[in-house]
Amino acid sequence: MIIQIKVPSPGESITEVEVSTWLVKNGDYVHKGQTIAEIDSDKATLEISSEENGIITFMVEKGERVRVGDVLCIIESSKEDTKKHIVQEKKDHVEKVYPSNKNRKIPSPASKKFLKEKKIFIESVQGTGKHGRITKKDCIFHLEKNETSIVSNRPPIITPMYNRSKKKTPLSFLRRKLSERLVFVKNQTASLTTFNEVDMLEIFLIRKKYKDLFKKKHGVNLGFMSFFTLSCVRALKLYPDVNAMISGKEKINFEYYDISIAISGPKGLMVPVIRNAEYLSFREIEQEIYKLSTRVHNGKISIDEMTGGTFTITNGGIFGSMLSTPIINPPQSAILGMHKIMERPVVVNGSIEIRPIMYLSLSYDHRIIDGRESVGFLVSVKESIENPIKFLMGGNEDTLSKKLELY
Structure with a gap:
C-alpha cells in the first residue's frame, strides 16, 4: 500500500510553502504519527507527520517551493517491511545492550x-x-x-594565522517574506516615531505585593504586559485613529481591540493576537500571553492565531534595548515599543529621587495619525502605568484584589 503525503493548507490565502527541513532520511522506515518534515509559509512553520508506518520516499527536496496540495512524499507500507523493521530494531537493541566480542x-x-x-x-x-x-x-x-x-613528529613553531573563513546559509522562506514585508512598510507608509518615559514604581509595588498570591491562585506570573495591554486599550478608546488602518481610499476604524504581541521564537519574530482584549481581565491576559508564547517557542503557533490584530506591542527591553523605533506591523497603523527599565534620577515634587524608568516609543503611520493623536496616546499610556489603581483598577485600593481576581 502506498500513501501520499500532500502539502496541507497552513491558512487562508496561502497557496505556496517551502520545505524547510526533512527530519528523516530518504528511504528511512517511519512510524505513524512521527514528525517527518517542517514547511514554512510566509507567516509560520507547520509540522508534517507520517500517516502510516512504512518506508518514506521524498518527492521534493529541502528548500524547494511547493504548492498546497502537491505530493510531499510517499510512504510504502507493507506487512513484510514492518516485520523486517521490528526484527532489525530488536537486533540493534540486543547488540547495543550486549555488544559482540x-x-x-x-x-x-x-x-x-x-x-x-x-x-x-x-x-x-x-x-x-x-x-x-x-x-x-x-x-x-x-x-x-x-x-x-613525540620527539620526531613535534610540529615546528609557526606564527598562528587568524581564522578568516566565512559561512553562507540560505535565508528561510519565513525570513525572506518577513524581509519583503519590512521593506514594503518602509516604502509604503509615512512612518514617524514619538517618545515618552514612564515611571514604573507603582507597577513594581503592586507586583511585589501580589505576585506570589497571583501566581499561586492563577498559575501564571503577574507581568508587565497585562498592565500595558489594558493601558493601550484605554488609550485606543481615547484616540480611535491609532486603532485604524488604510484600505485603498478608505480608512477603517475598528471598534474592537485585538492586540498583537511580538514574541521572539526559534523561527524568528512571531506576532500572535490577543483578541477582544477590552473584555479580558489581568488574569485572562496573562494566561493568554503564556499560552501564545509557549506555542511560539515550541513552534506550534498557527496562522489563525497570528491573523488580524489592530495594534501591536513589542518589548525590546527583555533583550536590553534602551530605545528603538519599531517598524509598524502591516496593515496596522501603529506599534508601541517597550524598553529596558533603568533606575534614573528624576524630580518628584521638587526633590530628586531614584525611580525605575522605562522609555516608550510609538511608531505610527502619519497618513492617518497626526502628532496630536500619537503624543496623546503615549501620554494616556504613561498616566495609566503611573497610576494604575485610578485608571485600570477602579480608582481605589479596595478594588485592587478584585481586579486581580485574588478573592
Whole structure:
C-alpha cells in the first residue's frame, strides 16, 4: 500500500510553502504519527507527520517551493517491511545492550597489568593475538611507538594565522517574506516615531505585593504586559485613529481591540493576537500571553492565531534595548515599543529621587495619525502605568484584589 503525503493548507490565502527541513532520511522506515518534515509559509512553520508506518520516499527536496496540495512524499507500507523493521530494531537493541566480542578489545593478564602501570588506554592499543587479543608485546610496541613519535613528529613553531573563513546559509522562506514585508512598510507608509518615559514604581509595588498570591491562585506570573495591554486599550478608546488602518481610499476604524504581541521564537519574530482584549481581565491576559508564547517557542503557533490584530506591542527591553523605533506591523497603523527599565534620577515634587524608568516609543503611520493623536496616546499610556489603581483598577485600593481576581 502506498500513501501520499500532500502539502496541507497552513491558512487562508496561502497557496505556496517551502520545505524547510526533512527530519528523516530518504528511504528511512517511519512510524505513524512521527514528525517527518517542517514547511514554512510566509507567516509560520507547520509540522508534517507520517500517516502510516512504512518506508518514506521524498518527492521534493529541502528548500524547494511547493504548492498546497502537491505530493510531499510517499510512504510504502507493507506487512513484510514492518516485520523486517521490528526484527532489525530488536537486533540493534540486543547488540547495543550486549555488544559482540568482535568489537571488544580483550587484554591478556600480563598486558592488563602493564596497561594499568603505564596508564595506557586499552582503546589506543592494536591487538595482534588471536581474535585481536592484546598481548604484552603489543603494549610495549605501542609505548615505544608513541615515545618516538613525540620527539620526531613535534610540529615546528609557526606564527598562528587568524581564522578568516566565512559561512553562507540560505535565508528561510519565513525570513525572506518577513524581509519583503519590512521593506514594503518602509516604502509604503509615512512612518514617524514619538517618545515618552514612564515611571514604573507603582507597577513594581503592586507586583511585589501580589505576585506570589497571583501566581499561586492563577498559575501564571503577574507581568508587565497585562498592565500595558489594558493601558493601550484605554488609550485606543481615547484616540480611535491609532486603532485604524488604510484600505485603498478608505480608512477603517475598528471598534474592537485585538492586540498583537511580538514574541521572539526559534523561527524568528512571531506576532500572535490577543483578541477582544477590552473584555479580558489581568488574569485572562496573562494566561493568554503564556499560552501564545509557549506555542511560539515550541513552534506550534498557527496562522489563525497570528491573523488580524489592530495594534501591536513589542518589548525590546527583555533583550536590553534602551530605545528603538519599531517598524509598524502591516496593515496596522501603529506599534508601541517597550524598553529596558533603568533606575534614573528624576524630580518628584521638587526633590530628586531614584525611580525605575522605562522609555516608550510609538511608531505610527502619519497618513492617518497626526502628532496630536500619537503624543496623546503615549501620554494616556504613561498616566495609566503611573497610576494604575485610578485608571485600570477602579480608582481605589479596595478594588485592587478584585481586579486581580485574588478573592
